[in-house]
Amino acid sequence: MKRPRGKGATLRRGDKGFDAAVLATSFSGRDPGRRPDIYIQANKDADVVAAVKLAREQQHRISLCSGGHSWAQNHLRDGGMLIDLSRLNAIVIDAGARTARVGPGCWSIDLDRALKRVGLFFPVAHAPDVCLGGFLLQGGFGWNSRALGLACESVVGLDVVLADGTQVHASAEQNADLYWAARGAGPGFFGVVTTFHLKLHERPKVTAMIMQVFHERWLEDVFTWAHAIGPSVSSSVEFQLLITPKTLFTGKPGVEVLAPVMTSSWKAAREATAFIRQSPVRKRASVSTPLLPLSTMRMSEGAAQTHFPPKMHWCVDNMWTDAPIADLMPGLRKVSDTLPPAPSHALWLNWQPNRARPDMAFSMEAGFYFAAYGEWRHAEDDARYSTWATDRISEMAHLGKGIQLADENLGRRKARFMSDTNHGRLEQIRAHYDPDGRFNSYMTAP
Ligand SMILES: Cc1cc2nc3c(=O)[nH]c(=O)nc-3n(C[C@H](O)[C@H](O)[C@H](O)COP(=O)(O)OP(=O)(O)OC[C@H]3O[C@@H](n4cnc5c(N)ncnc54)[C@H](O)[C@@H]3O)c2cc1C
Structure with missing residues (x-):
């Protein structure tokens, strides 16, 4: 993959360069044939809020991508709005407190490199360009995760834009049900994560x-x-x-x-x-x-x-x-x-x-x-x-x-991906935060 270049833009079906820009969001070179109606490259949190409000007004369903590494190209759906978070890739490290604030478009290798400079560690993905957005939401089997736990266990909070266009913080203390859902819902999450708040670890010698x-x-x-x-x-x-x-x-x-x-x-x-x-x-x-x-x-x-x-x-x-x-x-x-x-x-x-x-x-x-x-x-x-x-x-x-x-390959094969109890609870939380189904959920097998 290439890191995003230049200022993000908004493109609609039929615009020059629309197809190429949409397909460039995917790690996979395959064209699944699915296209959104409108493709928005966010430059900052406010763009995400504006995009979600626009989707509400115009009745678009929303799909999201950060690094586009979904093998199934989960973010490419027919119709609706695709919001691209790859430009939200800032890394802010507080070495003393052993915490970091990181954008969903941050590459795994970029965070690893930045942490190496300060002797700290986070269980990032095993491929350089996998972005934290999709990686952390699905759990995150990262470097040293057998010892440190899933990467999402080191997520202490998230900033999320909800289906009504409001931006909230989720943690064990605030919007705890949203925080619960964000650690494992993966491609079925029902909000846009604009920042992950991470707990950092000592770097193995x-x-x-x-x-x-x-x-x-x-x-x-x-x-x-x-x-x-x-x-x-x-x-x-x-x-x-x-x-x-x-x-x-x-x-x-x-x-x-x-x-x-x-x-x-x-x-x-x-x-x-x-x-x-x-x-x-x-x-x-x-x-x-x-x-x-x-x-x-x-x-x-x-x-x-x-x-x-x-x-x-x-x-x-x-x-x-x-x-x-x-x-x-x-x-x-x-x-x-x-x-x-x-x-x-x-x-x-x-x-x-x-x-x-x-x-x-x-x-x-x-x-x-x-x-x-x-x-x-x-x-x-x-x-x-x-x-x-x-x-x-x-x-x-x-x-x-x-x-x-x-x-995951849920678009081709139905399979269990969390316990039945947790799946039931996730759907209840979705119904509360996204009652109109503004965000696309998991793909389903035909
Ligand atoms: C080469 C390669 C190596 C990999 N290695 C590992 C590994 O070592 N460990 C591991 O656990 N996984 C690994 N994966 C799987 C990877 O973690 C998932 O595909 C993950 O979803 C990729 O995140 P992404 O942001 O790059 O992808 P995306 O395709 O952008 O995201 C996948 C889905 O997550 C959701 N999403 C993404 N960003 C946001 C956001 N900001 N807010 C809300 N929802 C969002 C969307 O539904 C999106 O369709 C690998 C995948 C590839 C292709």
């Missing part, structure tokens, strides 16, 4: 990664080991497996074992990743790296280059699972056997929530997370690949508890 690469013939052995060892892996390690048609170093189909680690010393980092060096499958690895120091910025940029190049066409789907590995294995093998070409991949993340969460809308997680990311460059291949991720995850869905909104 050591950030490093160890990696092993396996040929696809060892997939069953690697997953059986990873599944068994997962619950005992330290929360300082983001232990994950990537199934890919083109592994790093060998270029062959297989599994990459990746373990970024964040600790207060090298000794602790080595101890936390010892399970990889000592694993029973290690002798099968084509490549084993030592534990290498790598900043979160370098790892994010690396992931963007290798796995998330811009303007690709995507199909993505996912599931949380606690199922036995023997039950999951046929599905994992089929994902590997049917992957579209690189950089398509599937992610197996050892999540293992190990503490109670605060009361908030976010309420769906499990021991393991599995997501399939199909990507291709040309529109001619849309018909060939566009259902791949949903086909594979649908086949395994009986083994899952539900989905993560980060990688």
